[in-house]
Amino acid sequence: MRAFFVTQYGALAASSRTRVLQYLPFLRQQGIDADVLTVLPDHAISGSQLDVRRQPLRKTLYYLWAAWRTWSCGLRTWWHGRSRDLLFVQKVIFPPPIRWLLRHMSTPVVYDFDDAIFTTEVRSGHWLARVKESRNASGVPAMLGLADLAVVENEYTAEFARQHCDVLQITGPIDTTSYAEIRSRVADTDPFTVGWIGSGSTVAYLELIAPVLQRLARELNLRLLVVGAQFELHGVDVECKPWALEQEATDLARCHVGVMPVPDDPWTRGKGGYKLLQYMACGLPVVTHPIGINTVIVEEGLTGYLAPDEDTWVSRLTQLGEDPD
Numbered sequence: 001m002r003a004f005f006v007t008q009y010g011a012l013a014a015s016s017r018t019r020v021l022q023y024l025p026f027l028r029q030q031g032i033d034a035d036v037l038t039v040l041p042d043h044a045i046s047g048s049q050l051d052v053r054r055q056p057l058r059k060t061l062y063y064l065w066a067a068w069r070t071w072s073c074g075l076r077t078w079w080h081g082r083s084r085d086l087l088f089v090q091k092v093i094f095p096p097p098i099r100w101l102l103r104h105m106s107t108p109v110v111y112d113f114d115d116a117i118f119t120t121e122v123r124s125g126h127w128l129a130r131v132k133e134s135r136n137a138s139g140v141p142a143m144l145g146l147a148d149l150a151v152v153e154n155e156y157t158a159e160f161a162r163q164h165c166d167v168l169q170i171t172g173p174i175d176t177t178s179y180a181e182i183r184s185r186v187a188d189t190d191p192f193t194v195g196w197i198g199s200g201s202t203v204a205y206l207e208l209i210a211p212v213l214q215r216l217a218r219e220l221n222l223r224l225l226v227v228g229a230q231f232e233l234h235g236v237d238v239e240c241k242p243w244a245l246e247q248e249a250t251d252l253a254r255c256h257v258g259v260m261p262v263p264d265d266p267w268t269r270g271k272g273g274y275k276l277l278q279y280m281a282c283g284l285p286v287v288t289h290p291i292g293i294n295t296v297i298v299e300e301g302l303t304g305y306l307a308p309d310e311d312t313w314v315s316r317l318t319q320l321g322e323d324p325d
Contacts, residue, residue, distance in 0.1 A: 003034050003085060003087075003088060004080050004086070004088070007020050007021065007091070010038050010040075012245065018274070021036070037073055037080070070094060074092075077089070078101040078102055086108055087107045087109045091113050091114070093136060093140065109149075110147060111151070113157065114152070115267070115270050116160075117270075119266040144161055144165050147165045150164070150165050150167045150168070152170075154270065156292055171296070182249045182253045186254060190254075191221040191222055192220050192256050193257075194225070195259070196225070198229060199228050200228075206261060208263065209313055217235050222237065225251065248278070253282055256321070257317065258275065258278070258279025258286045259286070276298065276304070285305070294306065
């Protein structure tokens with residue numbers, strides 16, 4: 001079998017890494033000829049490039065470059081995909097002429113997306129970002145319309161995709177090997193460490209539990225470890241670390257508990273709960289809001305807790321802080 005994979009990003013992006021790239025060695029071991037084309041390579045989401053994207057003029061140039069890459073990679077996708085047994089497109093939204101070419105191929109197409117990228121109800125900001133959101137709102141249904149199968153992470157996104165094609169729901173997944181190899185690095189003298197991992201685009205969600213952490217800091221020897229973003233909170237000892245693929249499991253092994261605060265909106269209902277899976281892979285209990293897939297991933301009282309309000313957050317984290325075992 002010959003398969004052609006197209007990913008939105010390289011290995012530094014969790015979506016491309018966990019939805020496609022981590023499987024390639026296993027597919028090749030099974031004799032499947034698997035080639036990959038990446039639209040936006042790793043340097044596009046590295047720290048320096050993210051800084052560029054926050055500058056208006058250079059951000060505009062970034063979006064223009066990304067549009068050109070999508071066009072050029074779309075033509076390459078059509079050229080290579082037409083001679084393969086399967087074309088797997090991960091999250092990429094090709095422009096209409098490319099979609100027309102792909103629709104008229106005989107090759108079966110699988111379309112994978114792991115977020116509610118079809119919604120325009122929540123996200124906004126730079127005008128180009130809003131243009132991108134509008135494109136997604138029309139582009140995702142169009143990509144699903146040319147696909148034979150959609151692969152999604154939860155029921156919220158599955159319900160949307162079923163309007164256009166057949167659906168396969170796969171939550172996660174995460175390769176636990178690298179996490180299992182890291183032993184807990186928590187010492188008896190360490191403060192009760194609450195861990196969070198993510199990026200600058202979601203670190204604001206920590207504000208949802210800011211009063212919780214401030215209350216706990218007055219009662220417990222508490223530290224908040226933030227991996228992948230900068231965050232400050234008055235009255236709380238906060239340690240921020242840059243994210244690195246080879247270091248993330250080691251960083252999480254320093255924590256007593258992992259948290260995933262999220263608001264309830266159309267965007268977060270489509271999330272896949274990847275943070276929770278990472279925490280669990282490290283053997284950490286988790287505390288999260290009962291939103292979307294979180295209610296499926298967390299086994300209440302066994303792998304963690306669902307906390308709908310501030311008092312429940314305080315109660316559960318206090319419980320874990322006083323009795324980490």
